[in-house]
Amino acid sequence: MDEFRTTRQLRRDALVQDALLFCLAFTIGALSYFAGRGLHALMAETTSDFWSISLSDDLLLSGLLAGEAFLIWNNGLRQGTRGHSIGKHRMGLKVVDVGDDAPTGPWRGLIRGVAMAVLLDLSVAAIPIGLPTALRRLTPESLHFGGAAYLALLVLVIPLLLPTGRGFADWLARTKVVRAEGADA
8 A cells, every 4th residue: 555655655654653753752852851840849848839921831841851862862863874863663664874775873963963953942932821841941031042943843844735755854965765675664
């Protein structure tokens, strides 16, 4: 059945699977923070500040950081060394060098993964309700990225809407997504 689907359709399905795994990592990160903060409150025997407004911001931030770490591993290091993320592997796709169709290696994979994590973080910053992001939390107020957030959102969304075969991360790491063959399929 997959032989009748285009690489673009398979790539979108792989993105959905990787996004679900990102959500799982996000949830684990947020629950870990919640458990750690709850344990700290119990040990200190003060629960008055446990349910403060900062709890929701910290839960979102810790979930986002865990999700971005997963993204860097799955779409960066794993994809660079093995040739595919978990979703791409399940859909029979692999990420290869534009020139020789070989896996890109861990360093170029890491560049690809970090680029995707930064774009995701900037895109979350584009949501106009002030969600906490790693770049917002870790940089001084004067360095917050206003227009760059909307540009990052466009860079992530346009390859999904237009019939281009390569997104920004592919262009940056000189990679392309192809159908896997043999043992990699």
